[in-house]
Amino acid sequence: MSRLGYDGGLHCDLRVADVARSLAWYRDVLEFEVIHHVPENGWAELRTPVAGVKVGLSEVEELPEPGGGAVLTFGVADLDSARARLESLDVRFDGETCVIPGWVRLATLYDPDGNVLMLYEDLERVEDGR
Numbered sequence: 001m002s003r004l005g006y007d008g009g010l011h012c013d014l015r016v017a018d019v020a021r022s023l024a025w026y027r028d029v030l031e032f033e034v035i036h037h038v039p040e041n042g043w044a045e046l047r048t049p050v051a052g053v054k055v056g057l058s059e060v061e062e063l064p065e066p067g068g069g070a071v072l073t074f075g076v077a078d079l080d081s082a083r084a085r086l087e088s089l090d091v092r093f094d095g096e097t098c099v100i101p102g103w104v105r106l107a108t109l110y111d112p113d114g115n116v117l118m119l120y121e122d123l124e125r126v127e128d129g130r
Contacts, residue, residue, distance in 0.1 A: 011045075012072050013056040015063055016113045019044055022057050025112050029089050050074060066114030079105045079121035 016022040019037075023044045026032045032046035032055060042059025055072065076082040079097060086109060087093065094108040094116075105121040 009052040009054070011054045011056060012070060013058055014072075014111070014113075014115050015060045016057050016111075016115075017059070017063055018112075019057050019059040021112055026055065026057070029086065029091060048074065063113055066110075066116075071116045071118055073106075073118040073120055076119050076121055079107060079119055082119055083107050 014022075019042045020039065023034065023037060023046070026046050027034055030048075032048050035045045035047050035054065037044040044057045046055045046057070047053075048055060083093065083097065092110045094110070098106045098108075100106075101123070103123055105123060107119045109117050109119070111117060
């Protein structure tokens with residue numbers, strides 16, 4: 001047990017050029033639930049399908065370089081299915097799905113502002129029947 005008292009929550013903040021556009025993308029494409037939207041402050045917060053994980057969107061005048069910063073990586077039960085769904089919504093992926101045999105499958109994608117996100121399928125869980 002950590003002495004810092006972690007409660008299992010994780011909030012990740014992303015810088016975006018247009019909070020309304022990004023909010024719609026995360027809501028409609030990745031199916032996140034809007035918790036707060038404060039347009040006058042250029043800010044929104046969403047709940048992801050992963051317990052305890054929230055994403056904040058902060059509108060800024062100048063975006064960081066694309067691909068910089070943290071990479072949010074979300075576990076999915078079926079990577080091929082998730083990727084096909086996102087590709088049908090014109091989400092841009094960075095190349096093919098990467099496979100590390102017996103461990104994990106990874107796919108890198110981009111939000112409308114070039115923030116890098118990843119999806120992973122845990123192959124150890126699949127092999128163990130979990």
